[in-house]
Amino acid sequence: MRPKTRHEFTIAIICALSIEAEPVEELFDEVYDRRGAIYSKQRGDPNIYVTGKIGTHDVVLSYMPGIGRAAAASVAASLRMSYTGIQLGLVVGICGATPTLKGQQIFLGDVIMSDSVTQYDFGRQYPGGFNERPTPSHGELKETTIRNLQSLKQVTNEWQRPSSDDILFAPQFVHKHYQKEPSATCICFSRDRPDDICSVATETTCSRLGCDQSRVIRRRGPDTPMGDISFFIGKIASADTVMKSGVDRDKLAESDGVIGFEMEGAGVWDNMPCIVIKGVCDYADSHKSKDWQRYAAATGASAAKAFLYMWNPVPRDVSSFSSIRKQIDKGDPTCRIKTDQIGLLPQSGLAERYSNEDRSNEVWKTCVNSKDVQDVQTWLSNKQDWLLIFDNYRPPVDLSLDEGGPVLERFFSREKRGHILITTQLPLTAPWHFIRLGKVDREDEATEILLSQGPHHQDISSDPVLKDLVTRMDGHPLALASAGIYLFKNKKKSCSDYLRLYSKAWLQLQRDTPQLPSYRGDLHxxxxxxxxxxxxxxxxxxxxxxxxxxxxxxxxxxxxxxxxxxxxxxxxxxxxxxxxxxxxxxxxxxxxxxxxxxxxxxxxxxxxxxxxxxxxxxxxxxxxxxxxxxxxxxxxxxxxxxxxxxxxxxxxxxxxxxxxxxxxxxxxxxxxxxxxxxxxxxxxxxxxxxxxxxxxxxxxxxxxxxxx
Ligand SMILES: [Zn+2]
Ligand SMILES: [Zn+2]
Missing domain, CATH: 1.10.10 (Arc Repressor Mutant, subunit A)
Known part of the structure; x- marks a missing residue:
């Protein structure tokens, strides 16, 4: 059944180039809408969308007007305004890659998936998410990808593996003129900057330019079977400039464990949890050629579809912790740490409700800075099956106080031996499973929160203004509870008295409201x-x-x-x-x-x-x-x-x-x-x-x- 509104779509695919988007669109199992005639979009949203179905998912595909982080961020932000139900973004297309990963060779046309993204030109890290999700087996993924690739091949032979050789040059060997060109624009001989390449050389293929064959360190011929695709999961480097230096590439691979290079992931990651899935079209060095782009786009798109066939999202908008519990209750937690009062926020009470049952192994620690969190991490490092709860987490307001980005993302992005539950009022960029707890929508539930603050005398539940009061508190539990306890302690006040004070002297009213037993702080x-x-x-x-x-x-x-x-x-x-x-x-x-x-x-x-x-x-x-x-x-x-x-x-x-x-x-x-x-x-x-x-x-x- 097709979604009734665009807000029901859960998966977004973002492509920077039209050659990246074309095979994705071709692989839709069903296309719903091409020009926004059915689902339209938010006014002011400049994106172009194609909607349809892949596997069991309703998917919206968005083309980008340009390449780079800023363009990707703006597309993703607009997309989230028009398609409010998106749970996961896939950045699909082509990328550069390191030629090897831990002794395994990466070839052109292979597929790279991000387990994290590093924005190396700004030093920002986007931590991993992929490995914490149910990772489909490589074999299954590969099989489905090849099936998808074959169905693409039946549409047109444009997405075939190119007939040229897959050649890797030595990292130090630069693609440039080595004999003096008559052209005045050639800068290939500038002694000051040996890596400078003129635009003529950039546009010329290795064979036309005569790149020295003795510097080739690996070559794979066109007789390689089409199904010979490998999958690699690892860190992807995202930057606003193209990586075109074999030496810099190898440095980043060595220092940061980067395996892929592209330009959009970081921009999308700022706006939604996302996974980058890309086909390798070059080795991120100066010997780039467009020959492999279409084929790599096809393998990337085929892999993205294969991934979606195996992807099962967690349900969102659940008002209980049952689905988190399912995620966490693998094994018996032997240790629970509750770190509250990070940033001295009032306790939300939500995490407490979750961890209510077994408190025999509970340890409390107050964490106010990254050092405290680091201590916890060290302490946990030799323990198994723990549950760590950050209740009402907030990162430092001034990030410069805490160099290196948000504490949690840095320290706990790759934990495998325990589970972390974070409750926060703030948006977290980390692509963990996230469950959005909205306001209390149902009037009876909201009324119940207000009335449950004390044994109210009959007057309040029958007060004709109670309904208005509940509406004004707008489903906010603390606001409802504050109103409830105030009316409980001030028996002479009616609901309309409360509303009058609420409009006239809000802050004074909050000061006069007694401390709530289940919340540490007040509304203000x-x-x-x-x-x-x-x-x-x-x-x-x-x-x-x-x-x-x-x-x-x-x-x-x-x-x-x-x-x-x-x-x-x-x-x-x-x-x-x-x-x-x-x-x-x-x-x-x-x-x-x-x-x-x-x-x-x-x-x-x-x-x-x-x-x-x-x-x-x-x-x-x-x-x-x-x-x-x-x-x-x-x-x-x-x-x-x-x-x-x-x-x-x-x-x-x-x-x-x-x-x-x-x-x-x-x-x-x-x-x-x-x-x-x-x-x-x-x-x-x-x-x-x-x-x-x-x-x-x-x-x-x-x-x-x-x-x-
Ligand atoms: Zn030149
Ligand atoms: Zn070359």
């Missing part, structure tokens, strides 16, 4: 700790500041960064920046995609976690009133959007989407929390951007009318 520190990461980005700060002046639900690009106000986002494609910011906020679990979008008004809508929105307001108000400017911008954007509506036929229907935001501005103005009309100068700033006072009046009339 919970949000503050996340915001610390978010405010590192100027774009995110600006978006959140403006969002605070709008309703938390269903905002869209033009409302935040309207065309007639000062741009808050820099760069040529502000909508892409906006979408990337939303993608990141989705990863933090702070934003989800609004389903309320009405045709014709603005672009894709996003909902901000209501409890976080309330915190943002109290936080910004407590600062030196930075909301004033944002409120002006928000008002102008609301009015600009409404002006677009005035021109349309469905004004009254469409104004419904704007009204909550107009209401929100109106509330902020009338609450006098923010002094908008503090001075004439401010008024002028505001009115120069709107057509007339009447227009504002009409809008507020609507807002006031709706609000009352």
């Amino acid at each position: 520190s919970c949000w503050f700790n996340i915001a610390e990461y978010l405010f590192k980005s100027r774009e995110l700060s600006m978006i959140l500041l403006n969002w605070t002046c709008l309703d938390s639900q269903d905002i869209w690009f033009e409302l935040i960064d309207g065309p007639n106000t000062l741009p808050i986002l820099n760069g040529s494609n502000r909508m892409t920046i906006f979408n990337q910011a939303m993608s990141l906020l989705c990863d933090y679990g702070l934003v989800d995609i609004s389903s309320q979008r009405k045709q014709g008004v603005g672009s894709q809508g996003y909902n901000l976690q209501r409890s976080f929105h309330a915190w943002l307001e109290s936080y910004f108000v407590s600062l030196n009133d930075p909301l004033q400017n944002s409120l002006e911008v928000a008002l102008c954007n609301v009015i600009n959007c409404s002006r677009d509506l005035v021109r349309s036929d469905e004004y009254y229907e469409e104004i419904l989407r704007l009204l909550p935001h107009a209401n929100r501005c109106y509330d902020l103005v009338s609450s006098e929390k923010i002094h908008l009309w503090r001075a004439d100068a401010t008024q002028n700033t505001l009115y120069k951007d709107i057509r007339s006072r009447e227009e504002l009046g009409i809008l507020f009339e609507h807002a006031g009318y709706k609000g009352s």
Whole structure:
């Protein structure tokens, strides 16, 4: 059965070149959609998609407009906005390779799969994931790959093994002119830089250029059977420049254990858990030729399909730990370490619930820096079958304090003898199995969290405002529990009292809320700790500041960064920046995609976690009133959007989407929390951007009318 919406797709394949994408598309078992006619895409998403089925998986294939990390990152970010259910990305295509791995020879057309990616030009490491997944046996993988390759061969002979020899030159021997060329552009003889090669030499094949046959160290003839493909799993180096030096290649192979070289993996890895699967088209040295590219693209695509036939993802969106348990309960854990308070975050309670059963072998250790984690690692190094829990993990806010990248990724990426369970509020780039715990969707469950904080008197469960209160807490367990315990301790207060205080004096209300037994921290520190990461980005700060002046639900690009106000986002494609910011906020679990979008008004809508929105307001108000400017911008954007509506036929229907935001501005103005009309100068700033006072009046009339 085909997916009903694009959000049901779970696998993405990303290709940089069209010769890489063509064999992948050819190998789809079924193609659903080629031009986005069925599944369409998010507005502002420039990607081109082909959707279909491979094995049991619904797969979306995306072509990249260019090569390199930045292009890959931007494609992957847009892809995740349009296809929100993606669990695994495959970067499929061609790559350069080292000629040998631990004594085994790697030939052109062989297949390389990443167990980790290193971005060697920035020194960044993306740790392994492949070996922690059920690794299909090489034999099975090879058999299926060859079957796929043969079916490709039946389509066209373009993907055949080329008739030329597979030649490996000595690493020091450079592909260049060794006899003086008449061309003025030839730099092959520059004594200062012996590795410089002129463009003419680069474009010329080894045989035409006359590369010295005595420097050939390995050769394989065209009579090699088509099925002679080997698989290698190892570290792939990803960089923005092509590796074309045999000497540098061998150095990286030696120092970092790199076996493949390509340009996209790191960019995709920044955005989703991914595996790089590539056919080898050259030896990452200067003797490159295009001859092998199509064949290597075909073996890469065939291997990717074979991999998908054997790939079984873990279910996502489970609200219990049962599926993690299945992953972990292989053998009897003899040791459990609980390292909490990393970064002094309030305990989530989630991991505790998981590890509840057997505590006889539990060891506690507080880890606040990488040294502590290293100690744990050393201590574990001679033990078997342990379970390590990082509860509410957060990496250092300032990574420079902890050189070398996130602690967990560095220390525990290749553990084979134990299991690690990490709970975190932050997005982790490591491609471990991840299970996203969303907010509590069901109203009865959310109500239960609130009521279970104490033996409430009958009044609360029958309070007519209870439903509203639960809605405002937006399925956030700590927000619900805080409301519950406050009402339990303050028996004279009703649900509407709580909501009134929640709007008027959020921070004071949190201070007056008693400590919750099952959580170590309070709501304020919970949000503050996340915001610390978010405010590192100027774009995110600006978006959140403006969002605070709008309703938390269903905002869209033009409302935040309207065309007639000062741009808050820099760069040529502000909508892409906006979408990337939303993608990141989705990863933090702070934003989800609004389903309320009405045709014709603005672009894709996003909902901000209501409890976080309330915190943002109290936080910004407590600062030196930075909301004033944002409120002006928000008002102008609301009015600009409404002006677009005035021109349309469905004004009254469409104004419904704007009204909550107009209401929100109106509330902020009338609450006098923010002094908008503090001075004439401010008024002028505001009115120069709107057509007339009447227009504002009409809008507020609507807002006031709706609000009352
Ligand atoms: Zn030259
Ligand atoms: Zn050559």
